[in-house]
Amino acid sequence: LTVAMSGESGLVGGALAPFLATGGHAVRPLVRRAAAPGSGEIAWDPARGTIDAAALEGCDAVVHLAGENIGAGRWTPARKAAIRESRVASTRLLCETLARCARPPRVLVAASAVGWYGASGGDDARDETAPAGSGFLSELTRAWEAALEPARAAGIRVVALRIGVVLAARGGALAKMLPAFRAGAGGPIGNGRQWMSW
Secondary structure, eight states: OEEEEESTTSTTHHHHHHHHHHTTOEEEEEESSOOOTTSOOEEEETTTTEEOHHHHTTOSEEEEOOOOOTTSSOOOHHHHHHHHIIIIIHHHHHHHHHHHOSSOOSEEEEEEEGGGGOSOOSSOOOOTTSOOOOSHHHHHHHHHHHTTHHHHHTTOEEEEEEEOOOEETTEHHHHHHHHHHHTTOOOOSTTSOSOOOO
């Protein structure tokens, strides 16, 4: 298959792209600069609302993982706005573009987050049918998933991956926690009763 992928250089994309490539699939990364000639790259600039729509024609699938890292820095009002813009605007741009393709992909797999469910605890089970929670992450995730609608309305199969905490030695939450544990200063995270998606 030919798979266009945003966020190909990120933590999840950095593992998924090589996995797909070794399986014989052609990965075409979306890049925020001019595409290198003959590289298969697809140029886009979500902040400016531009994308090379012609380069998306005929892709079998699109994997959309791009978005500002929510774990990097304090959530000031400006940072929250940047996080929201990076996810909602880029998703809307991509989905509106795919909806206009003469030969759209059969499937769009788009990152979302378990933030959908809110920051609640307790013993209530959560699955895909659970209602949205409250708070910044829940509101962000609702808007993020709503931005997928143009692709869905165009008949593209849309899969919203509600990704949880990413644990990988090269980045994500685990890389931030490991130094304390390696130094013998690790312990329970939070009160020990909070949700941890697996």
